[in-house]
Amino acid sequence: MSGEAEFRVRVAETETVADGIRRLRLVPLGRAALPLFSGGAHTVLTMQDEDRVLRNPYSLMGSPFDSSSYQISVLRTRDSRGGSIFVHDKLKEGSELSITAPVNLFPIDRRARRHLLIAGGIGITPFMAMMEQLEREELPFELHYGMRSKAGGAYWSALRDTYGRRINTYFDDAQQKIPLTRLLENQPLGTHLYVCGPAAMIDWVLTEAREAGWPEENVHFERFSAPPAGAPFTIELAKAGRVIDVKPTQSILEAIEAAGLTVPFLCRGGACGQCETHVVSCSGTIEHNDHFLSAAEKASGGKIMICVSRLKSAGSRIVLDL
Amino acid sequence: MGLVFKNETFRDDFTFSNSPAAIKRFPFPFHEDRYMYTVNIEPHIAGPKGSVYEFPIDIDEHYLSDMRDRALVLKEDPLRCQSLPHMLTAEWDLVELLMTSMSESYPEHFTLTREGDNWHWINRPMGIDQKFTFGDVATLPYRPMEYITRQCQGDFCLLDQRDGDLWMDAGIVSTQADWSLDFDVGMSFKEWHAPVPMAHEVGVFDRALKFLLNMQQGKPVRRLNWTMTINPRLDTSPENYHKWGKDRTTVTPENVGNKVHLRVELQGLWRLPRSNAIVFSIRAYLIKMDELVTVPKWGRRLHRVLKTLPDAIADYKGTTRYRQTTIDWLAKYDDGAPTSKGCWPD
Ligand code: HEM
Ligand code: FES
Numbered sequence: 001m002s003g004e005a006e007f008r009v010r011v012a013e014t015e016t017v018a019d020g021i022r023r024l025r026l027v028p029l030g031r032a033a034l035p036l037f038s039g040g041a042h043t044v045l046t047m048q049d050e051d052r053v054l055r056n057p058y059s060l061m062g063s064p065f066d067s068s069s070y071q072i073s074v075l076r077t078r079d080s081r082g083g084s085i086f087v088h089d090k091l092k093e094g095s096e097l098s099i100t101a102p103v104n105l106f107p108i109d110r111r112a113r114r115h116l117l118i119a120g121g122i123g124i125t126p127f128m129a130m131m132e133q134l135e136r137e138e139l140p141f142e143l144h145y146g147m148r149s150k151a152g153g154a155y156w157s158a159l160r161d162t163y164g165r166r167i168n169t170y171f172d173d174a175q176q177k178i179p180l181t182r183l184l185e186n187q188p189l190g191t192h193l194y195v196c197g198p199a200a201m202i203d204w205v206l207t208e209a210r211e212a213g214w215p216e217e218n219v220h221f222e223r224f225s226a227p228p229a230g231a232p233f234t235i236e237l238a239k240a241g242r243v244i245d246v247k248p249t250q251s252i253l254e255a256i257e258a259a260g261l262t263v264p265f266l267c268r269g270g271a272c273g274q275c276e277t278h279v280v281s282c283s284g285t286i287e288h289n290d291h292f293l294s295a296a297e298k299a300s301g302g303k304i305m306i307c308v309s310r311l312k313s314a315g316s317r318i319v320l321d322l
Numbered sequence: 323m324g325l326v327f328k329n330e331t332f333r334d335d336f337t338f339s340n341s342p343a344a345i346k347r348f349p350f351p352f353h354e355d356r357y358m359y360t361v362n363i364e365p366h367i368a369g370p371k372g373s374v375y376e377f378p379i380d381i382d383e384h385y386l387s388d389m390r391d392r393a394l395v396l397k398e399d400p401l402r403c404q405s406l407p408h409m410l411t412a413e414w415d416l417v418e419l420l421m422t423s424m425s426e427s428y429p430e431h432f433t434l435t436r437e438g439d440n441w442h443w444i445n446r447p448m449g450i451d452q453k454f455t456f457g458d459v460a461t462l463p464y465r466p467m468e469y470i471t472r473q474c475q476g477d478f479c480l481l482d483q484r485d486g487d488l489w490m491d492a493g494i495v496s497t498q499a500d501w502s503l504d505f506d507v508g509m510s511f512k513e514w515h516a517p518v519p520m521a522h523e524v525g526v527f528d529r530a531l532k533f534l535l536n537m538q539q540g541k542p543v544r545r546l547n548w549t550m551t552i553n554p555r556l557d558t559s560p561e562n563y564h565k566w567g568k569d570r571t572t573v574t575p576e577n578v579g580n581k582v583h584l585r586v587e588l589q590g591l592w593r594l595p596r597s598n599a600i601v602f603s604i605r606a607y608l609i610k611m612d613e614l615v616t617v618p619k620w621g622r623r624l625h626r627v628l629k630t631l632p633d634a635i636a637d638y639k640g641t642t643r644y645r646q647t648t649i650d651w652l653a654k655y656d657d658g659a660p661t662s663k664g665c666w667p668d
Contacts, residue, residue: 005538005539005540005541035539035540035595036595036596037539037595037596038595038596038597038598040598041598064595064596065596101538101539101540101541102539103536103538103539104598107483107484107598108598109408109484110408110409110411110482110597111406111408133596136457137410137411216485217484217485266536266538272536273532273535273536274536
């Protein structure tokens with residue numbers, strides 16, 4: 001049951017679509033078609049950077065009905081692990097990689113009478129696929145999309161051409177701001193809210209929605225964390241009988257994989273729960289960086305999401321039930 | 323290879339029976355001499371040739387008779403097939419899954435031709451030749467789920483995934499072991515499982531739900547469930563309890579072999595692509611005790627399983643009134659010899 005369904009793909013096209021944003025089109029290798037997917041789904045790319053393996057999740061932004069290729073867009077960030085820099089600087093047309101089968105942790109709720117989509121920056125990508133599907137299924141939606149600037153925002157102009165007045169754009173450098181309070185107050189009953197963007201924006205939207213009395217089940221968000229860097233520490237795998245050092249820029253999951261073992265994962269961003277691991281014992285303090293465990297579970301220290309969480313202080317040691 | 327479809331009934335005169343080949347491939351569910359609820363989920367990958375696991379969707383000698391029984395049930399009670407409006411995309415996903423699987427596994431019986439959204443479906447055993455537009459409800463004589471499941475053995479539930487739970491928001495259920503779609507529709511995973519004894523306490527449903535929520539496309543899974551049924555009746559629904567409930571009082575030492583049936587459900591689960599829904603298939607296989615004991619290992623083992631079954635589970639499965647009579651009858655076939663591991667005949 002573990003082990004992910006993976007496909008080999010080739011980069012068929014790359015394009016800089018805005019300042020620091022690169023679009024890739026991936027076509028299947030050795031098979032006729034890629035699986036269809038649902039709007040909001042992501043895939044995990046496996047990239048070989050010299051002797052280092054990088055695995056990062058990206059939302060699928062192409063048409064869910066196109067099985068001939070997948071598209072992703074990657075923002076260049078100064079993340080400590082260098083995944084986005086690799087995509088920008090090292091992937092070329094013709095490069096070959098592995099990707100996992102699509103998984104959707106941000107699906108459309110089709111019971112909604114209306115879909116209110118709020119995007120910030122690169123958070124537009126899952127909505128691109130979602131809108132394609134909403135349109136095809138004749139479900140009413142509107143998008144509010146905030147960007148730094150016209151040059152720094154991707155796809156806004158093409159989206160306006162396709163969907164017309166349902167696309168609303170806001171540019172920071174023109175002092176435009178998504179009129180969230182007004183939007184949240186003026187929705188017909190049965191509207192569902194979706195938000196994807198920087199963490200601060202998601203927090204802002206969720207807080208406002210709660211204050212405006214939105215029922216929790218009508219509010220959807222996609223929040224992946226990149227595994228943060230930190231102090232080096234040591235893990236011990238109780239069942240496998242292995243002791244492995246975790247480097248400052250590695251996650252526990254990456255360290256385990258680098259040691260040649262496999263552990264199930266789906267999102268690598270602390271959202272899906274797949275990598276939940278029991279803690280046998282721990283000499284340090286766990287820094288829980290996931291969005292999956294409850295506050296009580298985090299406090300008890302009995303479980304850890306190994307894709308994003310780590311130990312706080314250098315030299316400490318954790319024994320995992322793996 | 324050619325399947326020969328039998329003409330038989332699951333009601334009134336109950337002419338249903340298994341051919342020797344069907345007995346041999348029966349999915350006997352007990353891998354050891356006792357039974358308890360577990361998270362018995364395994365990958366739904368191809369099994370041995372001729373077994374019920376050879377293909378993702380199993381079509382067998384009872385196909386046409388099963389489909390005739392389903393049509394009768396639906397005619398009397400249209401609420402056996404229900405779908406909430408937001409499940410239409412999942413219904414189309416199901417059409418694709420079943421038509422693709424049936425035509426690839428049984429090309430001599432079913433053919434699917436696709437050109438973009440223009441689909442052409444041929445079901446030779448049922449004499450159906452249908453051109454339609456995928457995604458356009460108006461081009462089929464029924465809604466998509468009902469259309470294809472009137473041509474496919476097994477009950478089907480479509481589960482919508484949201485808010486960290488699964489919701490039974492559509493289904494076609496005409497061969498069930500005493501539960502009702504009309505009652506369960508719209509419920510969440512733990513709500514519809516509420517009547518099951520013992521399993522909640524040991525965390526079976528917590529673990530199963532967590533597993534299902536993260537199920538991936540292209541990696542279907544399956545599990546077996548079982549119960550017992552008096553007479554080879556497919557429709558043992560609460561709606562028709564007045565018709566079959568009294569059958570349980572008719573079991574005598576003389577008629578166990580013919581009346582008492584082991585009923586095994588092969589349940590498959592697939593993640594669907596466009597809707598992100600999950601389809602849950604429940605395919606019921608029936609075997610009467612006379613047929614079952616032709617495999618000595620099965621006779622011995624079922625005797626031991628029934629003897630040691632926790633009362634709460636035996637009651638839940640509705641076997642209380644005839645359990646002892648059946649155990650006594652099976653005792654003749656249990657010489658106390660050890661049984662080998664695994665489900666298959668020795
Ligand atoms: C999501 C798909 C599933 C659906 C739609 C489903 C549906 C049902 C229903 C309707 C019942 C009858 C409850 C009643 O008495 O009213 C049932 C029973 C049960 N289910 Fe599920 N189920 C699903 C998945 C699972 C899984 C994955 C497990 C794994 C452990 C499981 C374990 C059981 C058990 C142990 C029973 C009691 C069966 C018996 O003793 O006859 N179910 N299920
Ligand atoms: S892989 Fe999804 S939470 Fe860790």
